[in-house]
Amino acid sequence: MSKLKKPQLVEAVVFYNDRGICKQMLYSEFEAILDGVVGLPEFADSQVRLAYLMINARLQVRSVVFFYLDFDEDGRADTGWNLPLRQLAERAGRGPDLGAGPIRLACRSQCPVSWQQMHLWDPSLNADCNDLALLRDAVKVNSLGVLVEEEAPQVLDAERLQVAQEDSWYAPPEITKEMAEQLAEKMEKEHRLKTAQLVRQQRLRLSSLNQQNEEALARVRQAADQSNSALQEQMRALQHALRQQEEVNAGLQAQLAGETERYQASREEMALQMRALERHGRTEADILRAQFEGELQARVDAAVNEYREQLAIRDVELAYRDQVDAQLQAEINRLRQECEALEGQSGQQVLERLSQLGVVFVVYHPGAGHLTIPLTDIPRYQDNPQAYAAAKCFVSETQYRQWLAHYQQPTCEASLPSGERCSMPIDRVEAPSRFVVGESNCCPRHRAGGRLRTAG
Structure with missing residues (x-):
């Protein structure tokens, strides 16, 4: 008897974008990308979703690993990436049936190695966008040029053929109770396997949806917290500025009230002098009245000019102070940056050497x-x-x-x-x-x- 050959599996890698599958290649080509021999400028400075596949000779998917890969500004793969795809595919749990029985599936919610979970992603299992169905259809198109093995008819040896007795050629076989029980047990077993497979598919879909919802909710909460903190800080700054302006206004009002009182006292004094002079003669009173009004107007004009000069001087002083504060703050920032550069110069060089040697932190x-x-x-x-x-x-x-x-x-x-x-x-x-x-x-x-x- 000839030995049964184990079916050969083809390794391939599929690239995803917002519209679905955008690129396919064999694993040997993907290794060239990892080694830096070939770059992908269309994925420059981005994190790309990929899927590692094992395909049999009948264009059927047997194993899938959904993972992330980062590309730098030149479109070259991250040199520190070292995800064991083959081991993950071999140790992964069962997934949906894509035509050749349940596949082995490794993703974020079903990862055989817990500390590798952060480098994986969950496929979408929605009816309108099913990533597994897209994989199955893309493999059937055979864009990778996989050699397809046709199903050969099974040939039985003549020695293994047995001829029934002549008297039972035309009589239908009787179905015994034992045969019926075996058939019912076989059907029940097949039904249980199909039911278990459907349950696993639904659990995987629920786990994927829960993970996506939790991540979206966490991002929304974080954005809300950041927005609330920024609004609180802006409100505190406005309240502080308002208090400062109120203090300045209160000081100016007090100063204006004091000057008004002094003018009133001076006016009353002049009025008393004018009434005293009125007793000595009308002409002298008119002269004093005119003199009083002229002096009063001169004092008012002088006071107004003095306050205007004080306000102008204060505005100039405030502008100069703001300019000096800006210059000092710029100098402080420059000195801080120089200090940080001096402090981290030696350590940064060591870290860059370690990174160039392939060390991952x-x-x-x-x-x-x-x-x-x-x-x-x-x-x-x-x-x-x-x-x-x-x-x-x-x-x-x-x-x-x-x-x-x-x-x-x-x-x-x-x-x-x-x-x-x-x-x-x-x-x-x-x-x-x-x-x-x-x-x-x-x-x-x-x-x-x-x-x-x-x-x-």
């Missing part, structure tokens, strides 16, 4: 998993690792720190009447985006109490 943060930090993001990570991890989880830094305290010690944080902490063990929330203060970090009794107090 990977850190682990709860909730975000293992993060691959690009060289350009290392200063931002050094300034605030918690904020960097929070951004990767699509939450604010405050929410991430509160979730981290809960993650490290999942106990109730509510206070008892005695002033002590409840400290009752509670379920740990694994994702920062699902953490809600007052709900996730409290036991059911205190959460219910909190709701009753709020309703009251």
Whole structure:
């Protein structure tokens, strides 16, 4: 007897864009891209969604791995990318049936290696845009030029053929109870397999939809928090400017009131002198009246001119002060940049040498998993690792720190009447985006109490 040959599987890679599948190639061509021999300028400075396929000789998909790949400004693949696609495809769980039985599927929501989950993405299983159906149809077109193996008819050896007795040639075989039970058991087994396959497909679709909804909700929450913080900061700045303007106006009003009182006193004094002179003669009174009005008008004009000069001088002083402040701030920024450049010059050179040697900087943060930090993001990570991890989880830094305290010690944080902490063990929330203060970090009794107090 001839030995059965194991069917050969062809490895291929498919590129996705917003409209669907945009490029196909064999895995050998993809390795040339990873080695930097060939570049793809159409994907320059972007993160591209790809799918690794294993295809049999009948143009049927057997394994799929959905993953990300970054390209630099010249369209060359990330040199630090080292995802084990073949191992992921071989160890992946079962997926939908694309024509040759359930495939092996590795994606973000179904990853055999947990710390590789961040480099994978979930396919869309919607009826109007099904990524798996697009893969199946694209493979059937055979744009890759895969050698197709035709199905050969099975030939039986003459020695293995058995001829029934002559008396049973024309009589139909009787269906016994045992045969009926075997047939029913076989049909029930096939029905269970099909049902289990449909359940797995629906679970995968639900997991993908939940992941997409959570990421979208986290992005919306983060944008809302940032917008709220910016509005609060703008409101505080306007309130501060308003208080300063009110203080300036109050000072000017007080000064104007004092000058008015002095003018009134001077006028009253002049009026008394004029009445005293009226007793000595009308002519002398007219002279004094004219003299008084002239002096009064001169004083008023002099005072007005003096205040105008003071206001002009104050405006010039404010403009000069703003100019000096701007110059000093520019000098401070320049000195700070020089200090930062001097401080990070030696360390930056070492990091660049390590990056050129192929060293990849990977850190682990709860909730975000293992993060691959690009060289350009290392200063931002050094300034605030918690904020960097929070951004990767699509939450604010405050929410991430509160979730981290809960993650490290999942106990109730509510206070008892005695002033002590409840400290009752509670379920740990694994994702920062699902953490809600007052709900996730409290036991059911205190959460219910909190709701009753709020309703009251």
